[in-house]
Amino acid sequence: xxxxxxxxxxxxxxxxxxxxxxxxxxxxxxxxxxxxxxxxxxxxxxxxxxxxxxxxxxxxxxxxxxxxxxxxxxxxxxxxxxxxxxxxxxxxxxxxxxxxxxxxxxxxxxxxxxxxxxxxxxxxxxxxxxxxxxxxxxxxxxxxxxxxxxxxxxxxxxxxxxxxxxxxxxxxxxxxxxxxxxxxxxxxxxxxxxxxxxxxxxxxxxxxxxxxxxxxxxxxxxxxxxxxxxxxxxxxxxxxxxxxxxxxxxxxxxxxxxxxxxxxxxxxxxxxxxxxxxxxxxxxxxxxxxxxxxxxxxxxxxxxxxxxxxxxxxxxxxxxxxxxxxxxxxxxxxxxxxxxxxxxxxxxxxxxxxxxxxxxxxxxxxxxx
Amino acid sequence: xxxxxxxxxxxxxxxxxxxxxxxxxxxxxxxxxxxxxxxxxxxxxxxxxxxxxxxxxxxxxxxxxxxxxxxxxxxxxxxxxxxxxxxxxxxxxxxxxxxxxxxxxxxxxxxxxxxxxxxxxxxxxxxxxxxxxxxxxxxxxxxxxxxxxxxxxxxxxxxxxxxxxxxxxxxxxxxxxxxxxxxxxxxxxxxxxxxxxxxxxxxxxxxxxxxxxxxxxxxxxxxxxxxxxxxxxxxxxxxxxxxxxxxxxxxxxxxxxxxxxxxxxxxxxxxxxxxxxxxxxxxxxxxxxxxxxxxxxxxxxxxxxxxxxxxxxxxxxxxxxxxxxxxxxxxxxxxxxxxxxxxxxxxxxxx
Ligand SMILES: Cc1ncc(C[n+]2csc(CCOP(=O)(O)OP(=O)(O)O)c2C)c(N)n1
Numbered sequence: 222x223x224x225x226x227x228x229x230x231x232x233x234x235x236x237x238x239x240x241x242x243x244x245x246x247x248x249x250x251x252x253x254x255x256x257x258x259x260x261x262x263x264x265x266x267x268x269x270x271x272x273x274x275x276x277x278x279x280x281x282x283x284x285x286x287x288x289x290x291x292x293x294x295x296x297x298x299x300x301x302x303x304x305x306x307x308x309x310x311x312x313x314x315x316x317x318x319x320x321x322x323x324x325x326x327x328x329x330x331x332x333x334x335x336x337x338x339x340x341x342x343x344x345x346x347x348x349x350x351x352x353x354x355x356x357x358x359x360x361x362x363x364x365x366x367x368x369x370x371x372x373x374x375x376x377x378x379x380x381x382x383x384x385x386x387x388x389x390x391x392x393x394x395x396x397x398x399x400x401x402x403x404x405x406x407x408x409x410x411x412x413x414x415x416x417x418x419x420x421x422x423x424x425x426x427x428x429x430x431x432x433x434x435x436x437x438x439x440x441x442x443x444x445x446x447x448x449x450x451x452x453x454x455x456x457x458x459x460x461x462x463x464x465x466x467x468x469x470x471x472x473x474x475x476x477x478x479x480x481x482x483x484x485x486x487x488x489x490x491x492x493x494x495x496x497x498x499x500x501x502x503x504x505x506x507x508x509x510x511x512x513x514x515x516x517x518x519x520x521x522x523x524x525x526x527x528x529x530x531x532x533x534x535x536x537x538x539x540x541x542x543x544x545x546x547x548x549x550x551x552x553x554x555x556x557x558x559x560x561x562x563x564x565x566x567x568x569x570x571x572x573x574x575x576x577x578x579x580x581x582x583x584x585x586x587x588x589x590x
Numbered sequence: 591x592x593x594x595x596x597x598x599x600x601x602x603x604x605x606x607x608x609x610x611x612x613x614x615x616x617x618x619x620x621x622x623x624x625x626x627x628x629x630x631x632x633x634x635x636x637x638x639x640x641x642x643x644x645x646x647x648x649x650x651x652x653x654x655x656x657x658x659x660x661x662x663x664x665x666x667x668x669x670x671x672x673x674x675x676x677x678x679x680x681x682x683x684x685x686x687x688x689x690x691x692x693x694x695x696x697x698x699x700x701x702x703x704x705x706x707x708x709x710x711x712x713x714x715x716x717x718x719x720x721x722x723x724x725x726x727x728x729x730x731x732x733x734x735x736x737x738x739x740x741x742x743x744x745x746x747x748x749x750x751x752x753x754x755x756x757x758x759x760x761x762x763x764x765x766x767x768x769x770x771x772x773x774x775x776x777x778x779x780x781x782x783x784x785x786x787x788x789x790x791x792x793x794x795x796x797x798x799x800x801x802x803x804x805x806x807x808x809x810x811x812x813x814x815x816x817x818x819x820x821x822x823x824x825x826x827x828x829x830x831x832x833x834x835x836x837x838x839x840x841x842x843x844x845x846x847x848x849x850x851x852x853x854x855x856x857x858x859x860x861x862x863x864x865x866x867x868x869x870x871x872x873x874x875x876x877x878x879x880x881x882x883x884x885x886x887x888x889x890x891x892x893x894x895x896x897x898x899x900x901x902x903x904x905x906x907x908x909x910x911x912x913x914x915x916x917x918x919x920x921x922x923x924x925x926x927x928x929x930x931x932x933x934x935x936x937x938x939x940x941x
Contacts, residue, residue, distance in 0.1 A: 356688075360689075384675070384676060394652065
C-alpha cells in the first residue's frame with residue numbers, strides 16, 4: 222500500500238470532499254492532523270496502513286470462509302473475525318522463520334489474522350476449509366483454521382482446547398537452550414483457561430531459576446460457546462492468575478491494534494531480554510459467534526475492530542474512504558479467485574488414509590506386517 | 591549382570607552421550623533421587639518436572655516439535671491416564687499435518703502388577719497403548735532388551751512408548767550389555783549411587799556400545815512344537831517357567847517374547863502357529879478389549895484352517911483395580927498355575 226494513493230488531509234468529511242493535492246502536501250497535512258487528533262502511539266503511517274491492510278485481508282478471508290461454508294462447500298467453519306486487531310500485530314511483531322532461532326506459534330483456531338500477517342495466502346486457508354489435497358496445513362484432513370506452517374514455526378492447531386499451552390513451554394525450553402533469544406507464543410480462549418493445561422503452562426513457565434521465554438496470551442471474548450464469562454470465572458482478570466506465579470501480566474484492549482502492538486512489542490522485548498515469561502489478556506469481539514455450530518452470523522452489537530480502526534485512520538487523514546474501499550475490493554476479488562482455484566484442485570484419495578501414520582509410511586496397516 | 595533399571599540407565603546415558611538426547615525428565619527423575627526405581631540416577635540431562643503428567647507430556651511434545659530429543663517419564667503408568675488425549679495428539683500429529691511435523695520423543699513408564707502395589711500401582715497400559723495410532727510401543731522383559739529397545743526408541747523418528755514392568759525393575763538377565771563389566775559388583779560400584787555419603791557422587795560409566803533391538807521384532811525364548819504362547823514383559827518369565835516344567839512331561843511349548851506391542855512381529859507369531867497349530871496369548875492387562883484379543887482375532891482370520899484348537903487369551907480379570915492383599919492380586923492377574931492350566935487345556939483340545 223503506497224502512501225500516495227491513500228493519504229488525504231483532515232477529517233472523514235474533509236477527506237470525502239478533498240480534491241487531489243500533491244502527495245507531498247497531503248502527507249504533511251495528514252501528519253499534522255493525526256498528530257493533533259490521534260498520534261497512534263507513535264506508530265508510523267506505513268505501519269498503521271500495513272496493519273489496516275492485513276486486518277482487512279484477514280476479515281475478507283474469514284468472511285469468504287463463512288460464505289464457502291454456507292454455500293455447502295465446506296463441512297465446518299470456525300475462525301477469528303473480531304480478533305484482527307490482536308492477531309495482526311502478533312504476526313507482524315514475531316521473528317518469523319524456521320527453527321529454534323525464530324519464534325514459535327502455538328495458535329488456536331481463531332488465528333487467521335496472525336497467519337495473514339505472517340504472509341499466508343488466502344488460497345491456502347481456502348484449500349484447508351475445502352479439504353483439498355493441496356491444503357498445505359493438513360492435506361484436507363482437518364477443520365478450518367487448523368493451520369500448520371513449519372516453515373514459520375507455526376505448530377499444528379489442535380481441536381482439544383488449551384493443549385497448546387504446555388507445548389509452548391517445550392519449544393520455549395528448546396529456544397532458551399539454543400540461546401538466540403527467540404520466544405514461544407501461545408494463544409487461546411478465555412473459557413479454555415479452566416483446563417489444567419493452562420495451569421500447567423503457568424507452572425512450567427515460571428519455576429524459579431528455570432523461567433521460560435514464552436508469551437502466554439488469552440483472547441478473552443467473554444464466551445465459551447454459550448457459557449458467558451461470569452458462568453465460569455470468579456477471578457476479575459484472567460491475567461491475575463499469571464501474577465500469582467510471578468509472571469508479568471497485563472490486560473489490554475485487543476480490539477485496538479495500536480494498543481495491542483505497543484503492549485505486545487514491550488512484552489516481547491521483555492521476554493527476549495530476561496528469558497522470562499509474560500502474560501497478556503486481550504479483550505476481543507467474537508464477531509461471528511462461536512462457529513458454524515451456532516450459525517456464524519455477524520453480531521451487530523459488538524465492536525468491530527476492523528471498521529473502528531479504519532474509521533480512525535480515515536478521521537486522522539491517514540486513509541481515504543475511497544482507498545479503503547479499494548482495499549476491500551482487491552481482497553474480495555482475491556478471495557473469489559482463490560475459491561475458484563481451490564474448487565478445481567484435487568481432493569485426498571481414499572488410499573491416502575494410510576499415509577503419514579508413521580514416518581515414511583511404514584507399519585501403518587497391520588494387515589501388511 | 592545389570593538389572594533392568596541399570597540397563598535403562600545405561601541406555602539413557604548412551605542416548606545422551608551419543609544419540610542427541612538433551613532432556614530426560616519427569617517427576618523425581620533428576621537428582622537427588624534419579625527416579626523412584628533409580629533408572630535415571632546420575633544422568634547429566636535428567637531433571638525434575640512439576641508433579642503434572644499433562645505438563646510432562648505437553649512439554650515433551652514441545653521439545654520434540656522444537657527439534658530436540660527427549661525422554662520423558664510418567665512415574666507410574668497408573669497416572670498416565672489423564673494424559674490420554676495428549677498421547678493421542680502426539681500420535682496423530684504426523685498424520686494431521688500430512689507428514690509435516692514429526693514428534694520423535696520417548697515416553698517411558700513403569701507398568702503392571704507383581705509388586706503388591708495395590709489399586710494405583712498395578713495398572714497395565716498395553717491395551718490402551720495399542721489404541722494410540724502413531725505411537726510405537728515396546729515392552730522389554732530383560733535387561734539386554736531393555737537396553738536395546740531404549741536405543742531403538744531414542745533413534746526412532748516416531749513417538750515411542752516404553753512400558754517397563756515394575757516387577758522386573760530389579761530383574762537381572764543372563765546376557766551382558768555390550769560394554770558392561772561382567773562383575774555385577776563392579777558395575778554397581780560404578781553406576782549405583784551410594785545409599786550413604788552420596789554427596790558429590792558421580793557415576794563412572796562403562797564403555798557402552800550401541801546395541802539395537804529393532805522395534806517390531808519378537809524373540810523365541812523357549813522353542814517348542816505343541817503350542818505357541820505369545821507374551822511379553824513380566825509374563826515372559828512365567829511362561830518360560832511353565833514351558834520348562836511342561837517340557838519334562840513331554841509337552842513342548844514355544845514361547846514368543848513379543849517385545850513390541852506395535853508394530854508387532856506377526857511373521858514370528860504366524861510361522862510359530864503354523865508349526866504348532868495351537869496358540870495362547872498371555873498378558874496381564876484386563877481381559878475385555880485386550881491386545882491379546884486382537885492377536886487372537888488375527889490368528890483366527892488368517893490361520894483358521896491351520897489351527898488344531900481355539901486360540902485363547904489369558905489376561906488380567908476385568909476388574910476396576912488390583913487389590914493389595916496377595917490373595918486379591920494373585921487372583922487378578924495370570925499366575926504360573928493359570929498359565930499352566932490354560933496351556934494344558936489348549937494342548938488337550940482335539941479338533
Ligand atoms: C478439550 C475440549 N473440550 C471441549 C471442546 C469443545 N469446544 C470447542 S470450542 C469450545 C469453547 C472454547 O471457548 P474459549 O476457550 O473461550 O475460546 P473461544 O472459542 O471463545 O475463542 C469448546 C468447549 C474442545 N474443542 N476441546
